[in-house]
Amino acid sequence: MAYTTFNRNEFDTFEQPMFFGEPVNVARYDQQKHKIFENLIEKQLSFFWRPEEVDLTNDRKDFMDLPEHEKHIFVSNLKYQTLLDSVQGRSPNVALLPVVSLPELETWIETWSFSETIHSRSYTHIVRNIVPNPAVVFDDITKNEYIVRRAISVTKYYDDFIELSNYYQQLGEGKHTVNGETIDVNLHELKRRLYLTMVSVNVLEAIRFYVSFACSFAFAERAKMEGNAKIIKLIARDEALHLTGTQHMLQIMARGKDDAEFAQIAEECRDDVIGIFHEAAEQEKEWADYLFKDGSMIGLNKDILSQYVEYITNQRIGALGFDPIFEVRNNPLPWINAWLNSDNVQVAPQEAEISSYLVGAIDSEVDTADFGDFDL
Amino acid sequence: MTNARRAARIGRRRWASSRTFYSDAQTEMELTGGSTTQLEMDLGELPLPATTRSLPKEDTVLEQGDLFDLLAESPEPTPQTIFEGMEKPIFEVAFADGRNARFQHANTLLESLEAQDIHIEYQCREGYCGSCRVRLVEGDVHYIEEPMAWIDDDEILPCCCIPKSALKLQ
Numbered sequence: 001m002a003y004t005t006f007n008r009n010e011f012d013t014f015e016q017p018m019f020f021g022e023p024v025n026v027a028r029y030d031q032q033k034h035k036i037f038e039n040l041i042e043k044q045l046s047f048f049w050r051p052e053e054v055d056l057t058n059d060r061k062d063f064m065d066l067p068e069h070e071k072h073i074f075v076s077n078l079k080y081q082t083l084l085d086s087v088q089g090r091s092p093n094v095a096l097l098p099v100v101s102l103p104e105l106e107t108w109i110e111t112w113s114f115s116e117t118i119h120s121r122s123y124t125h126i127v128r129n130i131v132p133n134p135a136v137v138f139d140d141i142t143k144n145e146y147i148v149r150r151a152i153s154v155t156k157y158y159d160d161f162i163e164l165s166n167y168y169q170q171l172g173e174g175k176h177t178v179n180g181e182t183i184d185v186n187l188h189e190l191k192r193r194l195y196l197t198m199v200s201v202n203v204l205e206a207i208r209f210y211v212s213f214a215c216s217f218a219f220a221e222r223a224k225m226e227g228n229a230k231i232i233k234l235i236a237r238d239e240a241l242h243l244t245g246t247q248h249m250l251q252i253m254a255r256g257k258d259d260a261e262f263a264q265i266a267e268e269c270r271d272d273v274i275g276i277f278h279e280a281a282e283q284e285k286e287w288a289d290y291l292f293k294d295g296s297m298i299g300l301n302k303d304i305l306s307q308y309v310e311y312i313t314n315q316r317i318g319a320l321g322f323d324p325i326f327e328v329r330n331n332p333l334p335w336i337n338a339w340l341n342s343d344n345v346q347v348a349p350q351e352a353e354i355s356s357y358l359v360g361a362i363d364s365e366v367d368t369a370d371f372g373d374f375d376l
Numbered sequence: 377m378t379n380a381r382r383a384a385r386i387g388r389r390r391w392a393s394s395r396t397f398y399s400d401a402q403t404e405m406e407l408t409g410g411s412t413t414q415l416e417m418d419l420g421e422l423p424l425p426a427t428t429r430s431l432p433k434e435d436t437v438l439e440q441g442d443l444f445d446l447l448a449e450s451p452e453p454t455p456q457t458i459f460e461g462m463e464k465p466i467f468e469v470a471f472a473d474g475r476n477a478r479f480q481h482a483n484t485l486l487e488s489l490e491a492q493d494i495h496i497e498y499q500c501r502e503g504y505c506g507s508c509r510v511r512l513v514e515g516d517v518h519y520i521e522e523p524m525a526w527i528d529d530d531e532i533l534p535c536c537c538i539p540k541s542a543l544k545l546q
Contacts, residue, residue: 039524240505247526340499
């Protein structure tokens with residue numbers, strides 16, 4: 001079905017599935033098939049923040065004092081997160097918007113992608129603050145083999161789906177010959193690729209980010225790189241919401257709530273889902289190995305981080321109604337929950353650590369010794 | 377100690393106010409010096425009998441009907457959970473693995489469980505992340521805030537609900 005920016009057909013929005021129904025026409029939110037997406041939009045908007053609100057002057061000093069192997073841990077994670085958010089800042093729009101059929105879901109996808117672009121901008125903010133030449137960090141992202149390897153598995157499901165989806169929109173269902181190649185476009189395969197893409201996005205938001213989060217918070221536990229941790233806290237809050245959005249989409253699909261074919265696809269793809277989670281967990285453990293290759297940091301090493309990956313993988317796959325795939329039962333990093341917690345539980349707002357209170361403020365410590373050579 | 381932890385500590389200290397109790401029930405209490413003594417306790421609001429005496433600070437022997445200050449980290453009943461014409465929600469919470477707790481005087485089920493050393497995974501604490509998801513085997517809960525995270529029909533989010541009956545969780 002060809003994409004149109006304003007569908008002139010008249011149809012009942014409640015009859016439409018999430019994807020592959022009528023293209024959306026009027027962006028109206030008075031009638032909602034899935035109210036949850038409107039709630040997610042509201043929540044995401046209430047979370048709005050700008051990277052420049054967080055002062056990073058102390059982080060520059062902290063970073064210079066870090067030993068080399070800890071600098072490696074910090075910068076590598078930053079590179080990886082930059083990659084992940086580069087993907088997430090555009091891919092949901094490119095992949096999902098042409099096939100979406102509900103206005104509230106369309107707007108959620110746009111809101112979701114937009115908030116990822118804030119994350120990307122915040123990485124530039126961090127990098128600018130800690131190194132004199134940001135290009136050293138950013139240019140390595142497409143060259144570093146450890147990052148590239150993971151980039152491939154992050155993007156392959158998106159790319160596979162987008163490729164077939166483009167053919168579907170141009171040529172419709174059926175067998176077509178394009179540039180001498182025969183392409184079989186069928187809706188079932190397209191829906192299968194969409195479902196697997198959503199699972200891979202779920203893994204990205206639910207597991208891949210958390211290794212970096214753990215490291216950032218481990219630095220902050222030692223009162224190092226606290227500005228960065230503040231930004232990561234805001235990012236983690238957004239990611240938790242995106243994760244909820246993705247889980248809702250997956251569950252609506254898997255239960256065939258608006259398209260029975262998706263329920264069948266979800267059933268067919270159970271092994272693929274487990275495979276995607278497994279692959280991601282193994283890659284993240286390899287990444288932990290790379291991070292700590294020159295030495296671990298206080299409070300965190302390869303083994304603990306690997307256990308945390310397994311633990312969080314169990315949690316996330318459990319949320320989709322699957323059995324745990326690893327042995328770990330308890331959270332090996334219990335302190336991380338306090339960092340992942342959003343700021344709404346404000347105990348004492350004057351505490352500088354509460355980032356929402358610190359909005360626009362500058363928290364640069366001044367020691368009495370700084371005035372030591374002052375004469376009046 | 378990190379600053380984030382310090383913030384949490386300051387918050388909790390607010391509960392530790394000194395309050396006056398006076399009692400009826402039999403309880404054993406250990407006093408300084410290693411001696412134990414029986415005293416009566418009832419935390420209800422009873423009028424003070426005329427025979428009650430205030431306990432001198434240096435006195436270590438408690439007698440029946442003594443008035444004493446209890447310095448403990450016990451939370452005061454919060455106004456959120458008390459409604460007129462409704463009983464205070466005090467319910468037993470049992471876990472399938474044998475752990476037990478009692479919900480009383482807490483804003484949410486999660487807070488109550490944490491105060492009783494039952495730790496549940498959490499993140500947002502306001503119902504949008506779904507980290508604290510547990511399976512509800514028996515009982516009923518009331519949501520203070522409608523949860524946004526996806527939960528199955530037999531699951532609850534303790535971070536944003538209070539029990540409406542005794543609960544059995546898994």
